[in-house]
Amino acid sequence: MRKEFLHILRDPRVLAVMFMIPVIQLILLGYAATNDVEHLPTAVLDRDRTRQSRELLDVYRASNYFDLVRFVETEAELRQLVDRGEVRAGLIIPAGYGLDLARGQQAQVAFVIDGSDPTVAQTAFAGAQAVGQAFSLQLMEERLHIEPEEQPGV
Numbered sequence: 001m002r003k004e005f006l007h008i009l010r011d012p013r014v015l016a017v018m019f020m021i022p023v024i025q026l027i028l029l030g031y032a033a034t035n036d037v038e039h040l041p042t043a044v045l046d047r048d049r050t051r052q053s054r055e056l057l058d059v060y061r062a063s064n065y066f067d068l069v070r071f072v073e074t075e076a077e078l079r080q081l082v083d084r085g086e087v088r089a090g091l092i093i094p095a096g097y098g099l100d101l102a103r104g105q106q107a108q109v110a111f112v113i114d115g116s117d118p119t120v121a122q123t124a125f126a127g128a129q130a131v132g133q134a135f136s137l138q139l140m141e142e143r144l145h146i147e148p149e150e151q152p153g154v
Helices: 002-010 012-032 051-062 075-084 097-102 118-144
Strands: 040-046 066-071 089-093 110-113
Touching: 002 012, 040 051, 040 075, 040 118, 051 066, 051 089, 051 097, 051 118, 066 089, 066 118, 075 089, 075 110, 089 118, 110 118
Parallel strands: 040 066, 040 089
Antiparallel strands: 089 110
């Protein structure tokens, strides 16, 4: 062991390699092992095609998580796009979504995520939930917002 320490201290190239390799590994892993999910290619199956469904799509489009790149007509087409890797996620808006919102009822959508990379899938799922919850809160605020009545003499 003493001999190896003397060799390392006498040869500056060995010392440089000994310190540079871990630094290079940290830099490479820092860029490669990221959990950030941005601009995930997403397909949309909008069976409702109402103003409310377009508003929901605008909210997803405005987020940095999802890029709405394809609009499909069937679930089979959506499944094929995910299976071929052309999109990593899919948003399904059922018929009657806008009507449910107009009635003040709970309206649900489905979100399909490619699970081939579990880390990306989990982050995309959390992002989809966050965007959906933000839109839901926005709708509740609009529904609860009551204009103050004008009072005479004020």
